[in-house]
Amino acid sequence: MKKFGFKITPWEVKGKIDYERLIKEFGVQRITKDIIEKIKELVGEVHPLIYRGIFFAHRDFDRILEEYEKGKKFFLYTGRAPGKSSMHIAHLIPFLLCKWLQEKFEANFYIEIPDEEKFLAKKVDSIEELRENVKKDILHLSALGLDPDRTFIFKTTEFISKLYRPAVLIARHITYSMARATFGFTGETSIGLIFYPALQIAPTFFERNRCLIPCGIDQDPYFRLQRDIAPKLGYPKTAELLNKLIWGLEGPGSKMSASKPETAIFLEGDPEREARKIFEAFTGGGGSLKEHREKGGRPEVCSVFYYYSILFEPDEEKLRERYNRCRSGELICGDCKQELFERIKKFLENHQRKLKSAEKMKEKYMYDGKLAKRMWEWEFSL
Amino acid sequence: MKKFGFKITPWEVKGKIDYERLIKEFGVQRITKDIIEKIKELVGEVHPLIYRGIFFAHRDFDRILEEYEKGKKFFLYTGRAPGKSSMHIAHLIPFLLCKWLQEKFEANFYIEIPDEEKFLAKKVDSIEELRENVKKDILHLSALGLDPDRTFIFKTTEFISKLYRPAVLIARHITYSMARATFGFTGETSIGLIFYPALQIAPTFFERNRCLIPCGIDQDPYFRLQRDIAPKLGYPKTAELLNKLIWGLEGPGSKMSASKPETAIFLEGDPEREARKIFEAFTGGGGSLKEHREKGGRPEVCSVFYYYSILFEPDEEKLRERYNRCRSGELICGDCKQELFERIKKFLENHQRKLKSAEKMKEKYMYDGKLAKRMWEWEFSL
Numbered sequence: 074m075k076k077f078g079f080k081i082t083p084w085e086v087k088g089k090i091d092y093e094r095l096i097k098e099f100g101v102q103r104i105t106k107d108i109i110e111k112i113k114e115l116v117g118e119v120h121p122l123i124y125r126g127i128f129f130a131h132r133d134f135d136r137i138l139e140e141y142e143k144g145k146k147f148f149l150y151t152g153r154a155p156g157k158s159s160m161h162i163a164h165l166i167p168f169l170l171c172k173w174l175q176e177k178f179e180a181n182f183y184i185e186i187p188d189e190e191k192f193l194a195k196k197v198d199s200i201e202e203l204r205e206n207v208k209k210d211i212l213h214l215s216a217l218g219l220d221p222d223r224t225f226i227f228k229t230t231e232f233i234s235k236l237y238r239p240a241v242l243i244a245r246h247i248t249y250s251m252a253r254a255t256f257g258f259t260g261e262t263s264i265g266l267i268f269y270p271a272l273q274i275a276p277t278f279f280e281r282n283r284c285l286i287p288c289g290i291d292q293d294p295y296f297r298l299q300r301d302i303a304p305k306l307g308y309p310k311t312a313e314l315l316n317k318l319i320w321g322l323e324g325p326g327s328k329m330s331a332s333k334p335e336t337a338i339f340l341e342g343d344p345e346r347e348a349r350k351i352f353e354a355f356t357g358g359g360g361s362l363k364e365h366r367e368k369g370g371r372p373e374v375c376s377v378f379y380y381y382s383i384l385f386e387p388d389e390e391k392l393r394e395r396y397n398r399c400r401s402g403e404l405i406c407g408d409c410k411q412e413l414f415e416r417i418k419k420f421l422e423n424h425q426r427k428l429k430s431a432e433k434m435k436e437k438y439m440y441d442g443k444l445a446k447r448m449w450e451w452e453f454s455l
Numbered sequence: 456m457k458k459f460g461f462k463i464t465p466w467e468v469k470g471k472i473d474y475e476r477l478i479k480e481f482g483v484q485r486i487t488k489d490i491i492e493k494i495k496e497l498v499g500e501v502h503p504l505i506y507r508g509i510f511f512a513h514r515d516f517d518r519i520l521e522e523y524e525k526g527k528k529f530f531l532y533t534g535r536a537p538g539k540s541s542m543h544i545a546h547l548i549p550f551l552l553c554k555w556l557q558e559k560f561e562a563n564f565y566i567e568i569p570d571e572e573k574f575l576a577k578k579v580d581s582i583e584e585l586r587e588n589v590k591k592d593i594l595h596l597s598a599l600g601l602d603p604d605r606t607f608i609f610k611t612t613e614f615i616s617k618l619y620r621p622a623v624l625i626a627r628h629i630t631y632s633m634a635r636a637t638f639g640f641t642g643e644t645s646i647g648l649i650f651y652p653a654l655q656i657a658p659t660f661f662e663r664n665r666c667l668i669p670c671g672i673d674q675d676p677y678f679r680l681q682r683d684i685a686p687k688l689g690y691p692k693t694a695e696l697l698n699k700l701i702w703g704l705e706g707p708g709s710k711m712s713a714s715k716p717e718t719a720i721f722l723e724g725d726p727e728r729e730a731r732k733i734f735e736a737f738t739g740g741g742g743s744l745k746e747h748r749e750k751g752g753r754p755e756v757c758s759v760f761y762y763y764s765i766l767f768e769p770d771e772e773k774l775r776e777r778y779n780r781c782r783s784g785e786l787i788c789g790d791c792k793q794e795l796f797e798r799i800k801k802f803l804e805n806h807q808r809k810l811k812s813a814e815k816m817k818e819k820y821m822y823d824g825k826l827a828k829r830m831w832e833w834e835f836s837l
Contacts, residue, residue, distance in 0.1 A: 200624065230619055230620055241612065244646045245647055260631050260632035263627050263630060265627055267646050267649050
């Protein structure tokens with residue numbers, strides 16, 4: 074998929090992303106005002122990640138809402154592939170939206186931990202390299218306060234006993250040509266990674282209800298395949314809520330990159346040290362204090378403002394005020410950063426406190442909770 | 456692999472097979488007199504399938520014997536992929552040799568039942584089509600009198616909980632290019648079949664000892680890959696004992712084909728009716744009785760003589776006598792067929808009698824026997 078100036082597959086995102094073109098090329102729908110109104114009508118409020126356009130596109134989310142209105146349930150599914158480093162705050166985005174959707178819509182939520190994917194994708198040399206971060210990532214997710222009876226977290230290598238049967242049915246419908254066209258596989262790709270899409274698609278068949286997947290737009294190729302296959306197996310096409318790729322601290326289009334620790338704020342490690350990274354972040358401030366006071370800042374391109382908007386300022390009124398005070402030059406970068414630093418530090422301290430009881434919660438999410446127990450007894454049927 | 460006048464992959468065998476060229480092209484070794492002598496020295500006798508050249512080639516079988524002589528154990532592994540029809544007598548060949556090897560060398564024996572392979576290979580339209588024959592095939596194998604504490608029979612979709620981890624390690628070492636070159640995959644191949652070789656290779660890592668695989672030469676491509684990968688994972692290269700493709704009733708080079716029931720003698724069905732098929736078999740007899748008496752027959756190309764030699768006349772002296780009486784014209788086809796008919800009928804009746812207690816044996820082989828129990832607790836480690 075190297076069609077336009079950028080490249081986007083589940084393994085690689087390169088170049089500056091033109092989301093307008095992406096919507097057209099991927100054939101996804103924009104999240105409209107009507108949809109936002111409908112959410113409000115149904116559950117009384119709308120999550121900032123949606124109305125602020127971080128989740129900007131969807132497939133069949135309107136249908137999910139229509140069906141819900143008629144009394145039909147849906148379930149949530151997303152995943153986290155452990156890699157060389159453990160999670161940073163940008164990784165939380167889909168999970169935080171899922172938590173909100175779970176609460177508001179009383180939906181079951183399935184979290185796949187593909188603990189072999191990065192090994193098959195040759196991002197690490199041994200599967201042992203991933204082991205520590207598999208544990209850590211599951212703990213981070215277990216600290217988010219998800220509903221213990223409506224959440225199931227599973228590792229692919231462990232839940233394979235249940236995943237493999239649906240994956241076989243799915244795999245039968247995916248030829249190598251399709252997989253190559255969708256994911257950009259080459260002759261050098263391992264046969265394990267070639268099969269992997271079937272394992273990522275399989276959880277969309279965990280229930281007879283429609284599945285809703287909040288995830289990064291880079292994961293859409295998997296679920297496009299799901300939507301081709303599902304009707305052939307008599308299951309509903311999965312719906313998707315797609316977020317833009319989350320910026321790192323180097324400004325618009327930059328990434329929180331595990332290989333460049335200064336660009337990412339990790340959930341583990343000393344909260345103060347992690348939060349301090351914000352002081353080196355790219356901002357939309359003027360070149361000098363004088364210039365800033367005179368001309369004002371540009372919050373649109375500012376990493377600091379961006380992090381307020383996606384995670385650290387849920388209040389819309391206050392965010393707008395911050396925006397205006399920056400634009401007018403009233404709010405200076407130093408103060409704005411200092412406040413974000415404090416919020417991030419507090420957020421991390423709070424998260425790390427919750428991590429202490431996450432081990433116990435983890436057991437619920439993975440094995441003992443109501444949904445987990447049901448899934449360990451589940452058999453896929455057509 | 457369409458290098459010479461015939462094509463041989465695990466899914467397709469076409470054309471008349473030149474075994475001399477196959478030995479060279481595949482790079483396998485002929486089973487020599489020295490090897491036969493060594494077997495005799497070690498266990499006191501040699502199985503007819505070996506000294507009669509049905510098993511004609513090997514990889515590292517000499518090493519297996521050397522290591523055994525020094526007190527080092529090996530284990531046996533082979534498989535049966537259920538298809539549209541259940542098993543016929545030609546399918547028994549590797550299993551009968553394994554049974555003998557298991558007894559003589561006190562070896563553990565692992566039998567893989569890839570109950571999804573033919574579905575992924577698009578030989579059937581639904582996986583349900585295979586279900587009945589999966590059950591039947593396992594029962595047939597459970598009726599062979601294998602050692603219940605040294606045999607483990609497993610279905611891939613069921614044992615996937617244990618198979619997947621080693622398969623991931625294996626798959627990481629197999630690129631699509633390698634798999635395409637080895638198996639002739641195309642763009643139309645399903646991604647499930649592309650991954651499948653990793654699942655067929657995985658059981659060679661069930662023990663730290665060397666694995667010995669008696670199988671048809673068409674299965675060699677899988678294990679050639681195993682021999683590339685095993686040293687990288689710190690495991691021994693698997694050894695192989697390779698049999699020529701077993702003729703059907705239409706003479707040399709013909710197949711027992713499930714789609715042409717007249718060419719195959721099935722283990723199920725009325726024993727008399729199945730055995731009767733031998734009367735229509737291609738023989739090496741003269742055109743007329745007079746001609747046969749004068750010129751003699753050609754046992755080399757005779758399906759009837761062939762079936763005596765592979766399954767129904769273990770006594771070498773008696774087989775030679777039969778050969779000579781045919782060559783001289785003394786033994787006529789009608790009598791020779793009648794005798795084979797009776798032996799086959801008796802064999803099938805006997806087998807079907809044993810089938811009645813096979814259900815109980817099956818539980819041992821799959822779940823309750825000593826080896827089965829151990830395997831359900833086994834964890835793959837590097």
